Amino acid sequence: MSSGSRALRDLVQLLSRLPTIGERTATRLSHAILSGPPEYAEALGRSLSEIHQRVKRCVRCGNFGDTALCALCSDERRNSHQLCVVARVPDLEAIERSASYRGRYHVLHALLAPLEGLGPEQVPLDALRQRVIEEGVKELILATPWTVEGEATALYISESLQDTGVQISRIASGVPHGGELEYTDQVTLGRALAGRQSVG
Secondary structure (H helix, E strand, O other): OOOOOHHHHHHHHHHOOOOOOOHHHHHHHHHHHHHOOHHHHHHHHHHHHHHHHHOEEOOOOOOEEOOOOOHHHHOOOOEEEEEEEEOOHHHHHHHHHHOOOOEEEEEOOOOOEHHHOEOHHHOOOHHHHHHHHHOOOOEEEEOOOOOHHHHHHHHHHHHHOHHHOOEEEEOOOOOOOOOOHHHOOHHHHHHHHHOOOOOO
16 A cells, blocks of 8 residues: 555554455545544444444353343244354354244354364363253254364264254255356365255
């Protein structure tokens, strides 16, 4: 960035540390903030500075919310016998947007990644095991990503909780709706073929 302003360069650098935000996007955002009314920049700065104090991690599932118990855990209409395990809160939000699941969640906030030094001790299952037993969970749905880390975590959870008697399932993996086969990677295509279902 060629700006002569140190403050602007600092803002671009901070914004570019966010996921999917490169230097160009960070520069555009910085200029948009600077070009807007000072009230907006002040409100944005206030919101950012207070985010860790105002947003709480749900004591039951790990979701983000305004109170100790998140809105999803407080909703008595949800199926308490189904528990969907996700890696991160954005994964939970994606499932919620699909409007196809009405059970409860458990957010890990970490995945097994031995090469990065993240082993079983960094992905503790005590809270998950306790919920399965105490809440009478009948089905545990593993919705970790279809990555090496996500697969390893799903396998680890499955093996660790086998003795609880809970039914454990894994979300399906395949070709996305509207996706072209020629642009689909081999692993996804292989899983789509292996998981084929009868239509007759």
